Amino acid sequence: DTGVSQNPRHKITKRGQNVTFRCDPISEHNRLYWYRQTLGQGPEFLTYFQNEAQLEKSRLLSDRFSAERPKGSFSTLEIQRTEQGDSAMYLCASSLRGARNEQFFGPGTRLTVL
Amino acid sequence: AQRVTQPEKLLSVFKGAPVELKCNYSYSGSPELFWYVQYSRQRLQLLLRHISRESIKGFTADLNKGETSFHLKKPFAQEEDSAMYYCALSGQSGNQFYFGTGTSLTVIP
Numbered sequence: 676d677t678g679v680s681q682n683p684r685h686k687i688t689k690r691g692q693n694v695t696f697r698c699d700p701i702s703e704h705n706r707l708y709w710y711r712q713t714l715g716q717g718p719e720f721l722t723y724f725q726n727e728a729q730l731e732k733s734r735l736l737s738d739r740f741s742a743e744r745p746k747g748s749f750s751t752l753e754i755q756r757t758e759q760g761d762s763a764m765y766l767c768a769s770s771l772r773g774a775r776n777e778q779f780f781g782p783g784t785r786l787t788v789l
Numbered sequence: 790a791q792r793v794t795q796p797e798k799l800l801s802v803f804k805g806a807p808v809e810l811k812c813n814y815s816y817s818g819s820p821e822l823f824w825y826v827q828y829s830r831q832r833l834q835l836l837l838r839h840i841s842r843e844s845i846k847g848f849t850a851d852l853n854k855g856e857t858s859f860h861l862k863k864p865f866a867q868e869e870d871s872a873m874y875y876c877a878l879s880g881q882s883g884n885q886f887y888f889g890t891g892t893s894l895t896v897i898p
Binding site for chain 1 (some may be wrong): 793794817832833834838846862877883884885886887888889890891
């Protein structure tokens with residue numbers, strides 16, 4: 676286990692298409708976070724899972740966004756009917772509850788919507 | 790509202806000079822504060838957190854609740870310190886994290 680992995684690393688899509696990203700956390704980590712980062716900004720929190728339960732969702736997460744973590748392991752983030760404003764780096768992080776909230780980040784998926 | 794402010798987008802210092810990256814926060818409760826660093830072509834990683842009161846790579850940060858600040862300091866900057874630094878905040882439950890906009894530090898040889 677070499678850390679948090681994300682796939683794909685890059686995605687180019689046309690406006691209106693649906694995209695799905697995958698995050699594989701560190702195997703024993705029960706917490707998983709999704710963030711969005713645009714140029715010149717810090718990561719913006721999108722949503723948080725503890726095991727398979729989605730416990731927090733940011734107001735940034737519109738109805739076109741949905742995230743799942745069906746078995747408490749990997750997670751997917753789907754964006755429906757993509758818009759140009761969705762172009763960003765999507766980051767995933769995982770942590771172990773009780774480990775003082777230290778998050779380990781993946782390399783990110785860069786989305787470009789044409 | 791929860792907010793993390795890093796007033797400097799860019800900071801340049803000479804090698805061997807002291808460096809201070811500023812971070813101010815706004816949070817209704819008892820926050821946990823962190824500094825994350827991103828070196829060129831690497832992923833974001835934790836540098837230090839206030840709860841540990843530790844020094845990592847010569848960096849320290851003290852939580853000042855009166856001034857709601859968590860500035861990052863190092864007495865003698867090194868070239869390998871050049872990176873993007875993000876200040877971050879969470880509640881004690883760890884359910885949400887708030888990041889600042891980051892400060893790009895360049896250490897001039």
